[in-house]
Amino acid sequence: MIKKILIIDDDKIFSKILRDGLIAGGEGKYEVIAAFDGEEGFDVAIREKPDLIMLDMMMPKVTGIEFLRRYRKEESGKDTPVIVETQLSDLEKMSEGVELGVRGYIIKSDYSLDTILRQVEDILK
Amino acid sequence: MVPRELLPIIVVLITLYLVVIAFSYWGVHRIKRGVYAKDTEIKRRLYELAILKEIADRTGYSLNIKKILDVIVGSLNQFLEYSVVSYMLLEPSKVVFKADLERSVSISFIKDIRTRMLGSLSALLGRDLSAVEVEETITGAIMMGVTEEPVRSYFNIPLVIGDQLVGVLTVSHTKAGLYKESEMEILYKIVNQASQAVSKLEDVVKTEQGKIAAMLESMLEGVVMTDLDYRVIAANPAAEAVIGYKGEGVPTIFNFIDAFNESLDIRSKLEEAIKLDKVLTINEVIFNNKYYQVVVSPVKSNIGLTRGQTLGGVIILHDVTHEKEAEKMRNDFTSMIVHELRSPLGNIKKIGEMMRSSKILEDKQASSEYVSMLYESSSSMLDLVNDLLDVAKLEAGKFSVEKSSVDIKEILSERMKFFEATARDAGINMNLIVAEGVPNSVSVDAKRITQVLNNLFSNALIYTLKGGTVTAICFLHKKGQTISDEALAVSAPWVSDSMSLDTTILPDSVVVAVTDTGEGITSENIEKLFNKFTQFASSTRDSEHKGTGLGLVIVKGIIDAHGGVVGVGSKLKSGSTFYFTIPL
Numbered sequence: 173m174i175k176k177i178l179i180i181d182d183d184k185i186f187s188k189i190l191r192d193g194l195i196a197g198g199e200g201k202y203e204v205i206a207a208f209d210g211e212e213g214f215d216v217a218i219r220e221k222p223d224l225i226m227l228d229m230m231m232p233k234v235t236g237i238e239f240l241r242r243y244r245k246e247e248s249g250k251d252t253p254v255i256v257e258t259q260l261s262d263l264e265k266m267s268e269g270v271e272l273g274v275r276g277y278i279i280k281s282d283y284s285l286d287t288i289l290r291q292v293e294d295i296l297k
Numbered sequence: 298m299v300p301r302e303l304l305p306i307i308v309v310l311i312t313l314y315l316v317v318i319a320f321s322y323w324g325v326h327r328i329k330r331g332v333y334a335k336d337t338e339i340k341r342r343l344y345e346l347a348i349l350k351e352i353a354d355r356t357g358y359s360l361n362i363k364k365i366l367d368v369i370v371g372s373l374n375q376f377l378e379y380s381v382v383s384y385m386l387l388e389p390s391k392v393v394f395k396a397d398l399e400r401s402v403s404i405s406f407i408k409d410i411r412t413r414m415l416g417s418l419s420a421l422l423g424r425d426l427s428a429v430e431v432e433e434t435i436t437g438a439i440m441m442g443v444t445e446e447p448v449r450s451y452f453n454i455p456l457v458i459g460d461q462l463v464g465v466l467t468v469s470h471t472k473a474g475l476y477k478e479s480e481m482e483i484l485y486k487i488v489n490q491a492s493q494a495v496s497k498l499e500d501v502v503k504t505e506q507g508k509i510a511a512m513l514e515s516m517l518e519g520v521v522m523t524d525l526d527y528r529v530i531a532a533n534p535a536a537e538a539v540i541g542y543k544g545e546g547v548p549t550i551f552n553f554i555d556a557f558n559e560s561l562d563i564r565s566k567l568e569e570a571i572k573l574d575k576v577l578t579i580n581e582v583i584f585n586n587k588y589y590q591v592v593v594s595p596v597k598s599n600i601g602l603t604r605g606q607t608l609g610g611v612i613i614l615h616d617v618t619h620e621k622e623a624e625k626m627r628n629d630f631t632s633m634i635v636h637e638l639r640s641p642l643g644n645i646k647k648i649g650e651m652m653r654s655s656k657i658l659e660d661k662q663a664s665s666e667y668v669s670m671l672y673e674s675s676s677s678m679l680d681l682v683n684d685l686l687d688v689a690k691l692e693a694g695k696f697s698v699e700k701s702s703v704d705i706k707e708i709l710s711e712r713m714k715f716f717e718a719t720a721r722d723a724g725i726n727m728n729l730i731v732a733e734g735v736p737n738s739v740s741v742d743a744k745r746i747t748q749v750l751n752n753l754f755s756n757a758l759i760y761t762l763k764g765g766t767v768t769a770i771c772f773l774h775k776k777g778q779t780i781s782d783e784a785l786a787v788s789a790p791w792v793s794d795s796m797s798l799d800t801t802i803l804p805d806s807v808v809v810a811v812t813d814t815g816e817g818i819t820s821e822n823i824e825k826l827f828n829k830f831t832q833f834a835s836s837t838r839d840s841e842h843k844g845t846g847l848g849l850v851i852v853k854g855i856i857d858a859h860g861g862v863v864g865v866g867s868k869l870k871s872g873s874t875f876y877f878t879i880p881l
Contacts, residue, residue, distance in 0.1 A: 183644070185641075185673065185674055188666075189644065189647050189670075192651065259639065280639070280643055282643065283643070285650070
């Protein structure tokens, strides 16, 4: 069964690399869609009901945390697994993310596609 | 027998003799009188000096008129003859009457002078004192078994300190015919000098107190002083403002204890400071959403007999919210810069990794996509580094422009064309209004002005929604006119200045402006626009135009270097105008 992954990130290049990596590494297991800010991400998440969300924490308009707070109140967003993309320096701020059911994180400046693939696979198993 | 003819001679001689004796007697008497007078005068002077010295010695720098009067009363018998010396002093709620009996007098004698003194005080003040409580003290000779003798001589001197009547001093006697005005000169002198000394001292103290009070009032720090029982003696307006005290008079310590209840135990800190005799500094007391540094210190006397003694405590409330905010801003700025540099760098690395490991290079379209991603990522990094360098130069004062004669209208229309593609993609209209009379040649740094325009255009396009309009405007400003009037005269869309800049004083200049129909900026954020640290936080950055946020800081720097000004007008939900001037 094909799993739907939603990437919410304002960094279009990062988003594209991640998308290409997930599609290539998933060997047809994943359908990857993207949204470029929290606002749009929220609408897409409600509409598309993804199986996993890769969420950037630092975004204009609606930040990652704000997205999570809103999304967790929705019926379809209650249990959706979320992996956040963040900076090493912001890891300490993640405690609220943990409370909001974040399942994993990617350090944006130092990530490896293999690790991300493994993380995604684990969660979607 | 004496011959008859000698008689007249004898008579003459006797007469002469008598005259000589009379003259010499008179002369000696005169000299004696003179010596006696001088002696009296010297005695008086010495006495006066002695009294004044004694007053000075015994009262020190006393402001206590009672003490001074006691000294005068105690030494007056050396000079004047009297039965009773007495004084009466006005106090806020009563009158103090003190009589010192040199000789025994009757009770009615005392009553009489008391009535007389109260009468003269009432007359001098012009108000009736008969109902006021009189505190009476009688010292000296006892009044037992004395014959009823009335007051036969009486002399009264008003006590005036600093133009204010404070009481009367009186000498009285059972003997009649004493105290002629001329004899009382010395008493006047003594009393005058004493009261002058007190007046002067009072002035000095008042001035000093005034200085301290004014200093305390004008201090930005809240200052609260308490006595040893933690009662508030003084609190300045800043301290009252900290706790939001609006009551009458000085707030009590409980106002402060209650206000700081959650954040700091003021009472125990005061106790600690006073008992352990040390200065306590408590950093980062958060109260009412503000940060305070609180210093609690014992207050010690540094003059007089009480020198070194602890008099109470003082609490100093120093609002450090601004410093805290600035610190936070700097930290935010640093982490933003790091983020902005790291993201493209991380991407570049990942693109390289992807191109190396996967089959992207075999796919022509994918590889050209990745190459342009590499280009974009490295460009945005380079832009940021360049901006940072520019800001560093601005801050170091090493920012310079290389001016040459160029046609600013041409630069403007060239930039318009450059941004038209982006505008079209975003569904935004672009207009150009160039008024007549703008010279073809203006001395500017073309590269830097291009940079300014890039910033203004890209900002305008970011914040304008689909269907909106971005208008570039260029016109002439004449000294004495307002720029917004001049803009309206060429029918340019214009949002009036929100920075309350007086444009009439600007010299003749070329004005270049970009007006958008975007979301507008709150006045609070306008202030932050040109600040390096706040720009990041206030801007809602767009994914595609990931500006460094330093753009407007640099714009201002460039225009400053050209001797022009940058202005902003903005109205929420309707749009903004950013303009700059280049003096001709």
